[in-house]
Amino acid sequence: MREGPDIARIAALIGDPARANILTALLSGKALTATELAAEAGVTAQTASTHLARLAEGGLIETRRQGRHKYVTLASEEVAAVLEALTGLAAGQGHLRTRTGPKDAELRRARVCYNHLAGDMGVRLFESMAARRLLEVRPDGVTLAPAGQDFVSAFGIDLAALRSHRTPLCLPCLDWSERRSHLAGSLGRAMLTRMQELGWLRRAEGRLIRVTARGETDFARAFPV
Amino acid sequence: MREGPDIARIAALIGDPARANILTALLSGKALTATELAAEAGVTAQTASTHLARLAEGGLIETRRQGRHKYVTLASEEVAAVLEALTGLAAGQGHLRTRTGPKDAELRRARVCYNHLAGDMGVRLFESMAARRLLEVRPDGVTLAPAGQDFVSAFGIDLAALRSHRTPLCLPCLDWSERRSHLAGSLGRAMLTRMQELGWLRRAEGRLIRVTARGETDFARAFPV
DNA sequence: CTCATCCTTCGACCTCCATCGAAGCATCCG
DNA sequence: CGGATGCTTCGATGGAGGTCGAAGGATGAG
Numbered sequence: 001m002r003e004g005p006d007i008a009r010i011a012a013l014i015g016d017p018a019r020a021n022i023l024t025a026l027l028s029g030k031a032l033t034a035t036e037l038a039a040e041a042g043v044t045a046q047t048a049s050t051h052l053a054r055l056a057e058g059g060l061i062e063t064r065r066q067g068r069h070k071y072v073t074l075a076s077e078e079v080a081a082v083l084e085a086l087t088g089l090a091a092g093q094g095h096l097r098t099r100t101g102p103k104d105a106e107l108r109r110a111r112v113c114y115n116h117l118a119g120d121m122g123v124r125l126f127e128s129m130a131a132r133r134l135l136e137v138r139p140d141g142v143t144l145a146p147a148g149q150d151f152v153s154a155f156g157i158d159l160a161a162l163r164s165h166r167t168p169l170c171l172p173c174l175d176w177s178e179r180r181s182h183l184a185g186s187l188g189r190a191m192l193t194r195m196q197e198l199g200w201l202r203r204a205e206g207r208l209i210r211v212t213a214r215g216e217t218d219f220a221r222a223f224p225v
Numbered sequence: 226m227r228e229g230p231d232i233a234r235i236a237a238l239i240g241d242p243a244r245a246n247i248l249t250a251l252l253s254g255k256a257l258t259a260t261e262l263a264a265e266a267g268v269t270a271q272t273a274s275t276h277l278a279r280l281a282e283g284g285l286i287e288t289r290r291q292g293r294h295k296y297v298t299l300a301s302e303e304v305a306a307v308l309e310a311l312t313g314l315a316a317g318q319g320h321l322r323t324r325t326g327p328k329d330a331e332l333r334r335a336r337v338c339y340n341h342l343a344g345d346m347g348v349r350l351f352e353s354m355a356a357r358r359l360l361e362v363r364p365d366g367v368t369l370a371p372a373g374q375d376f377v378s379a380f381g382i383d384l385a386a387l388r389s390h391r392t393p394l395c396l397p398c399l400d401w402s403e404r405r406s407h408l409a410g411s412l413g414r415a416m417l418t419r420m421q422e423l424g425w426l427r428r429a430e431g432r433l434i435r436v437t438a439r440g441e442t443d444f445a446r447a448f449p450v
Numbered sequence: 451c452t453c454a455t456c457c458t459t460c461g462a463c464c465t466c467c468a469t470c471g472a473a474g475c476a477t478c479c480g
Numbered sequence: 481c482g483g484a485t486g487c488t489t490c491g492a493t494g495g496a497g498g499t500c501g502a503a504g505g506a507t508g509a510g
Contacts, residue, residue: 011237011240018468046472085306086236243499259456271499274459275497275499292507292508457507459504467496468493469493469495472490473490476487478485479485480481
């Protein structure tokens with residue numbers, strides 16, 4: 001018997017293939033219904049129901065009832081961090097469950113990581129803003145510099161509204177495909193949705209993102225390397 | 226059936242209490258023998274043997290035979306990162322396996338995280354060096370600045386010897402107790418052992434570290450905030 | 451060589467739990 | 481009010497795997 005937090009309890013929850021599929025699907029940040037998750041995990045609605053009950057009791061997901069639907073999201077960014085760390089370790093071992101299809105290349109390029117932009121594009125955005133001193137990167141975290149506030153507002157984001165939330169504005173998030181940081185936090189979320197508004201990106205199935213032709217050129221101009 | 230890395234396989238390995246105990250014990254960075262780990266996990270030698278075989282086959286640990294002893298270490302820093310992330314999540318939920326003894330406060334103060342200094346002291350060291358520009362902290366990683374090279378050499382560390390290893394020199398590592406970064410990588414390891422040579426620290430049982438009186442004052446002088 | 455220590459393999463037991471069929475609620479629609 | 485959809489609970493089944501006793505190598509000590 002050792003002291004310390006009970007990591008086995010949490011790891012065992014993630015350790016079932018059906019539940020791991022559910023959690024991975026939720027990494028997209030979208031709130032999914034129970035039946036959608038059942039299909040995603042490849043099990044019937046009954047088994048998915050018991051899995052969701054377990055995950056909720058274990059504090060990994062949060063559920064919210066709306067009419068006769070049950071919407072499910074990850075409970076916190078920390079849960080997402082654990083999942084990304086696990087994904088990174090599994091990917092590093094080269095143990096893929098199925099052979100890597102053409103989707104994987106797209107997934108490495110641009111994808112959604114708990115509601116913010118990840119992959120190659122996410123890293124480019126983060127590093128471009130850091131290099132131009134729009135973001136202050138310090139060991140204890142990332143903050144938005146004064147010049148960055150002007151930049152972000154000009155980009156079409158309502159900073160005051162973001163600050164009214166309790167969630168932190170800027171957070172770094174380590175990428176499993178690029179092994180470099182990208183921008184998380186409420187600002188990361190807002191920038192992703194803003195890019196969709198601008199018609200730069202379109203969400204495909206799962207956490208995949210498709211970049212439009214205009215998005216390609218405008219992104220390169222707005223976030224030079 | 227989803228694409229992507231197989232995180233369930235790894236999570237299931239961590240998800241057994243006995244194996245989780247073994248892995249947590251290995252977070253100290255020390256190479257432990259199979260029987261020591263069996264005692265640590267609270268199981269007999271036979272069951273520990275099968276667990277170790279599974280963990281090795283899953284790529285989480287590495288073993289090395291020396292005489293009739295079998296020494297076990299974690300396979301990589303990435304494995305340690307996953308374990309620390311899980312520990313952080315579990316600690317955040319307040320789900321402790323046993324009640325927090327007086328040891329916990331000491332553990333938060335100074336401990337060993339896969340062979341480098343973590344806890345409050347680890348964070349202080351990292352931030353002191355970053356503030357004095359001895360470390361260059363950038364979004365894609367941490368490097369040792371020229372001034373930092375002189376500092377580290379004066380501290381009594383053979384940089385050339387460290388560079389000859391394949392492992393990276395500097396790595397940031399997120400702390401579960403402090404939620405801030407501290408210094409990992411081969412330099413982090415070297416600094417920990419150097420502090421032990423200087424008589425600043427003494428290793429207690431597990432991953433706990435005791436700070437000597439001289440270490441207290443000398444550390445504050447060498448790494449001011 | 452002989453004994454002790456460390457570790458592994460084998461076999462048997464037993465518990466846990468993922469899964470699905472069937473039925474039961476709750477909600478929305480017409 | 482029915483009928484349909486989304487979700488949950490119950491019960492039975494089956495399989496996976498954690499556990500330990502017993503026995504068998506392998507290594508080192510005397």
